[in-house]
Amino acid sequence: MTLARVHGIALVGLEARHVRLECACTQGLPGLRLTGLPDTTVREAEDRIRTAIQHCGLTWPQQRVVANLAPADLPKVGSGFDLPLAVAVLMASGQVPELAGVWAVGEVGLDGSVRAVPGVLPAAAGAREQGARRLLVPDAAASEAALVEDLEVVAVADLAEVVGVLRGIRPARFAAPAAAAIDRVGPDLLEVRGQPMARRALELAAAGDHHLLLTGPPGCGKTMLARRLPGILPPLDADAALEVAAIHSVAGERPPDAPLAMTPPLREPHHTVSAAGLVGGGGGVPRPGELSLAHRGVLLMDELLETPRWVLDALRQPLERGEVCITRARARVRYPASVLLVAATNPCPCGNLGSPSRPCACRPDRIERYRGRLSGPLLDRLDLQVELRPLERARLTGPPDGESTRVVAGRVAEARAAARRRWGPGARCRDATPAQLRRATAPRALAALARAIDALGLSARAFDRCLRVARTAADLSGDELVGVEHVEEAVAYRLPVVTAAP
Ligand SMILES: [Zn+2]
Structure with a gap:
């Protein structure tokens, strides 16, 4: 009995967690038994993967296939486990060689095509952090995954290509990152x-x-x-x-x-x-x-x-x-x-x-x-x-x-x-503490601000918020010390919104 091991990624928010897929063909009625907290989408993978494997001229094992997604306590959500699961089944049934360190992410269509899933970029970054050197990624998301440094991203279009690459009879297509948009675009x-x-x-x-x-x-x-x-x-x-x-x-x-x-x-x-x-x-x-x-x-x-x-x-x-x-x-x-x-x-x-x-x-x-x-x-x-x-x-x-x-x-x-x-x-001025702000404000400015806050009936919190804006105004004019003019400008943006009819 061959125990195939393939690696996938589960995303919890932006956090990528390593999922080990273990797969074996055993005695029993043909079918796939999945363990390890798969959600409905992952459980439905059996139908997609079986049809896809057959569509590509490969064989679905005439045995009972057992696949476990570990760790068991981590919820596995979405269709991104299709590809690692398909590779694990093919490996367990001896249709692709038993390779170590195969990482993959992607959804598999009924026709065998490999499709993009949300979150390929953080998944690729997570895979790299967990020690992956090479990652199989759907064509459509390959340039996104390639933004991650020190990771070989292999773009795959369908299961037939995956099998060809893993058997070493088709050259791997390595993806290059889309260039960074450095030009500032947008309205002026x-x-x-x-x-x-x-x-x-x-x-x-x-x-x-x-x-x-x-x-x-x-x-x-x-x-x-x-x-x-x-x-x-x-x-x-x-x-x-x-x-x-x-x-x-x-x-x-x-x-x-x-x-x-x-x-x-x-x-x-x-x-x-x-x-x-x-x-x-x-x-x-x-x-x-x-x-x-x-x-x-x-x-x-x-x-x-x-x-x-x-x-x-x-x-x-x-x-x-x-x-x-x-x-x-x-x-x-x-x-x-x-x-x-x-x-x-x-x-x-x-x-x-x-x-x-x-x-x-x-x-x-x-x-x-x-x-x-x-x-x-x-x-x-x-x-x-x-x-x-x-x-x-x-x-x-x-x-x-x-x-x-x-x-x-x-x-x-x-x-x-x-x-x-x-x-x-x-x-940033927005995060400055009251003590930090007061230290760099002229006493006359502090007094002027206190008078203005009183006159406008604003809260004590508004005092510090005005002082932050005044600090920013002073920074924009290159002044070390916040002066009366900066405080006056800050207060002007705090005036209660009252529009007189013309
Ligand atoms: Zn009106």
Whole structure:
């Protein structure tokens, strides 16, 4: 009796775990018996693999096939075990040689084709970490897996090719990684007219990682501005880009052959998004939601006040912790979710409040209720709150009146470098402690801030949040000490949003 051993990968969130597949042909009625906590998809593999093996002119053993997936306590989910299982059956029945160290991931179709599954990138990275030298991967996901260093990725189209490669009678096709997209692509700030305060808020948000609220009537440029934020953020480094790509791979949102994106991601969930769609969830092992897909980038929540309150409440904890934690009966999954939140909203239900041309038809109590949907704790976390006015027609068609993305990105990079010099690598103004902030603030500025907070009736937490924004403003102007002017600017972004009718 031959005991075949093949290696696969189970993903729990982004975490890849080694799964050993042991397979033997024994006396008994033909059929496959799977042990080791396979889910329904894995159990259904028998039908797919048997048909595929026969379709490729190979033989399904006329014996009882026993396959065990170890460790037994780890749930095995999805169709990515098809390929290692098929190889194990072929090995156990002597149709391919008994090789050590065969690692594989992929789904097998009835016609024998090998198909991509979500999460090939983190699976390949995990395989490498667990000692794999070579990995069999579906053609469609091969360039993605090849992003992992020191791993030979063999692209396979179907079972016939797999058998040919393992028998040594067909050359292995080694995959090369798709080149990294280093060019910064995306819309330029130069295309935005007017709105100097909102532009400045965008720059502050990018320099200090402050969350941003843009309020204004439809068509005033809220979305246009927000979409230009990833362009002024520093590009991702190689590790961060791989991490972002891995999340998108697990979510099945990575197009095959997509190059590694170095620009921070931008996600724009619709306001009808469910809590699971936003935070993550779904059956089996939970999938990442929009918050994690926007990790290290920008989450744009347009029409924020149209989003149900309980969905908004689901945002709070991840915003604070920078990660999402989902607990299921069989698995506890963590996905990173460190995002820059840009919330955009109309000033009132009809959207016309503050518009010089169109009258607002909303009753004051309706406006109050509308704005009340933005809960205090979430509003508190939006350090930069800007009210945008509609632009005059002449401004819209006139020449560019602001700076380009390149110029602003340069200042942002310098301000972030200043924060790192002061507080160490990876430091951001958003995470600075109150003590750190006070140490680098002029006493006169602290007093001015205390007076302003009192006058506006803001919370004690708002004091430190304003001080963080002031620190970012000082870094943008190259000042070591936070002065009165920086504090005044920070407070201006905290003014209660009140729009007087024209
Ligand atoms: Zn209105």
